[in-house]
Amino acid sequence: xxxxxxxxxxxxxxxxxxxxLKYDNxxxxxxxxxxxxxxxxxxxxxxxxxxxxxxxVGRGVNDTMDFLVPPNKLSFVNEFASSIGLKxxxxxxxxGRSFEDLHDERTPRRRYLKSFNLYEYxxxxxxxxxxxxxxxxxxxxxxxxxxxxxxxxxxxxLAKISLNPRAGNPIIFVDxxxxxxxxxxxxxxxxxxxxxxxxxxxxxxxGELDGVDWYILPVAxxxxxxxxxxxxxNRLWRKTRSKNGHCYGVDxxxxxxxxxxxxxxxxxxxxxxxxxxxxxxxxxxxxxxxNIMMENSKLMKLYVxxxxxxxxxxxxxxxxxxxxxxxxxxxDSMARAVxxxxxxxxxxxxRVLSAGKWYPAAGGxxxxxxxxxxxxxxxxxxxxxxxxxxxPETLLREVLPQFYxxxxxxxxxxxxxxxxxxxxxxxxxxxx
Numbered sequence: 001x002x003x004x005x006x007x008x009x010x011x012x013x014x015x016x017x018x019x020x021l022k023y024d025n026x027x028x029x030x031x032x033x034x035x036x037x038x039x040x041x042x043x044x045x046x047x048x049x050x051x052x053x054x055x056x057v058g059r060g061v062n063d064t065m066d067f068l069v070p071p072n073k074l075s076f077v078n079e080f081a082s083s084i085g086l087k088x089x090x091x092x093x094x095x096g097r098s099f100e101d102l103h104d105e106r107t108p109r110r111r112y113l114k115s116f117n118l119y120e121y122x123x124x125x126x127x128x129x130x131x132x133x134x135x136x137x138x139x140x141x142x143x144x145x146x147x148x149x150x151x152x153x154x155x156x157x158l159a160k161i162s163l164n165p166r167a168g169n170p171i172i173f174v175d176x177x178x179x180x181x182x183x184x185x186x187x188x189x190x191x192x193x194x195x196x197x198x199x200x201x202x203x204x205x206x207g208e209l210d211g212v213d214w215y216i217l218p219v220a221x222x223x224x225x226x227x228x229x230x231x232x233x234n235r236l237w238r239k240t241r242s243k244n245g246h247c248y249g250v251d252x253x254x255x256x257x258x259x260x261x262x263x264x265x266x267x268x269x270x271x272x273x274x275x276x277x278x279x280x281x282x283x284x285x286x287x288x289x290x291n292i293m294m295e296n297s298k299l300m301k302l303y304v305x306x307x308x309x310x311x312x313x314x315x316x317x318x319x320x321x322x323x324x325x326x327x328x329x330x331x332d333s334m335a336r337a338v339x340x341x342x343x344x345x346x347x348x349x350x351r352v353l354s355a356g357k358w359y360p361a362a363g364g365x366x367x368x369x370x371x372x373x374x375x376x377x378x379x380x381x382x383x384x385x386x387x388x389x390x391x392p393e394t395l396l397r398e399v400l401p402q403f404y405x406x407x408x409x410x411x412x413x414x415x416x417x418x419x420x421x422x423x424x425x426x427x428x429x430x431x432x
Contacts, residue, residue, distance in 0.1 A: 022096055022233045023068065023095045023099075024097050025070065025094060025096075026070050026094075026095045026096060027071075027090055027092065027093050027094075027095065028067070028068055028069075028090075028095050029066070029067045029074075029077055029088055029090055029091065030088070030089040030090075031058065031064060031067070031081060031086045031088060032086065032087040032088075033060070034062070035061060036061060037084070039058060039063075042058060042086065043058075045080060047073065047076070051070050051072070051073050052068070052069050052073050053068040053236070054068075055067065055068055056309065056310055059312060059351060059357070059359075060353070060357070063351075066091070096233070098390060099235045100121075100390065100392075100393070116130050116133075118187075118400070119187075119393060119396040119397045120396070123226065123229060124219055124222045127186065127219060128155070128157065131144055131159060131193070132144070134159075134193065134194070134197060135159075138198075141161055141197050142161050142197055143160045143162075145160055147288040147291070148284060149284065150222050150285055151240060151283065151285070152222075154226075156222060156288055158216070158292060159216045161193065161197060161209065161215075161216070162209065162214070163203060163210070167211075168299065169211055169213045169299070169419070169420075170211075170213070170299055170302075170418040170419060171301065171302075172213070172214050172215070172300075172301070172304070172410060172411060172414060173292060173296070173303045173304075173369075173375075174192065174215070174305075174407075175217040175220045175304075175305050175306065175365070176188065176218055176219065177219040177220050177221055177222075177225055177306070178220040178221045178285070178289075179238050179239075179251075179252070179307060180223075180225045180227060180228045180237050180239070181235060181236050182306075182383075183225075183308075183391070184308045184383050184391040184396070185308055186218045186225070186306075187396055187400070188306060188400055189216050189217070189219075189306060191400040191401075191404065192404060195404055196209060196214055208407075211419040212411050212415050214411075215292065215300075217288075217289065220252065220285055221239075222285075223241035224237055224240050224241055224249065227241055235389075237249070238251065238272065239251050239252070239273075240285055242282070244275070244277075245269050246270070247270035250276070250282060250283050251265070251273065251275055251276060251277075252283055252285055252286050253305070253361075253363070253365060254274055254276040254361065254362065254363040255280065255363055256286060256290070256363045256364060256367065256368035256372075257290075257363075257372065258362075258368040258372045259363065259371070260276065260280040261276045261363060262319055262362040263319055263360040263361060263362045264319075264359060264360045264361030265363060274361070280363070289365060290368070293375065297375070300369075301376055301377060301417070301418045302377040302379075303366065303370075303379070304378075304380075304410070305364075305379070307380055307381065308382055308384050308389060309382060309385065309386075309388055309391070310385055311348050311349070311383070311385035312350060312351045312352075312353075313335045313339060313351070313379055313380075313381050314335075314352070314353055314355040314358060314366075314379065315331040315354055315377075315378060315380075316354065316356075316366055316371065317354060317355065317356045317367060318355035318360070318362070318366060318380070319356060319360055319361070319364070320356045321356035321358075322356070325370065327376070330376075331377060331378075332352060334377060334410070335352040337409050337413065338406040338407075338409045341406050341408065341409040345406075346398075346402055347399060347402030348385055355380060364380065366378045377414070
């Protein structure tokens, strides 16, 4: 028995350390949830061997749930679906073969600095070079704050964008990429940084930087992000890269110290998805985000964590679906205004609801910001619908400007409620 356990421990260590599953022979199955009973049953699906991966959990009736299934588990999953009357769609066979080829990292520095394309996915090193270049070119708008090192030693920098950092403006804080496979989130964060700095309209009276400061952390999990780029077989890695016994990684969005581990988490360090960590804030990456919030708690009025996929915009509470915060109507109203702006720009509207109504999951950054720090507006935004975690670069040019219109609405609402000219806004509303 001891030998068997040792063998499985070694296999687990090898998989977690980099020899991860190959997905070429996996099938992406999609469940179509038609009633509450199916939603409840699907949320309790369990594969005893842990070979079936849940890529997307359905948020309610008429939503979908995605499973990545190896060949030996297809019958098991189909039988489960049949037992509760679920309609199943085989969305993609040989799923791993659809992974994009990685870009060549050996581009000479001079050539790279002249040709950085916002509508491509870049390495963490290239992202850092881009931030440094932008800060050097626009020092009157952009400063970079070094936050510390990730578990593997990568320096993490916060982009702080302001017309006047000493003005005491309300702060909007955005982070991206805590789940490493969600590449579209850092891509949008970079687009937003570039747009805020280079768009002439942003610095004009009434523009995005007039009376609001923006803090943006483009990659909140650089180690995991780089791991997804090392090989096609690692593309779906989600967690950080800290070592926990024989296994690697913590789900950064289950690691925050508010209602930590009370729901929707795994306590198994080898769980590929939702291991909450050995304790709250065990990860240097989540501690850095916590520190940004705490150091700026008096001025921070909006927090948005960028994820993918599914086109959702959700608010606290995430740890439970049984109760809502007393301010939920304000949270809901702002989210719907953002969704409307994205739709007017040609994008798909967001599904808006409390995170816990979807499925309870404790230890999220949005709950921590709202419940522990006191940030009045806090959201998780799931970018894009379709393509799962493999959103094509060719579509970034279309969707990133659409999402930006949503953030312009965020900025307008925060300025209106908390900015220096809020009394003027109030008077204008009363006249209308």
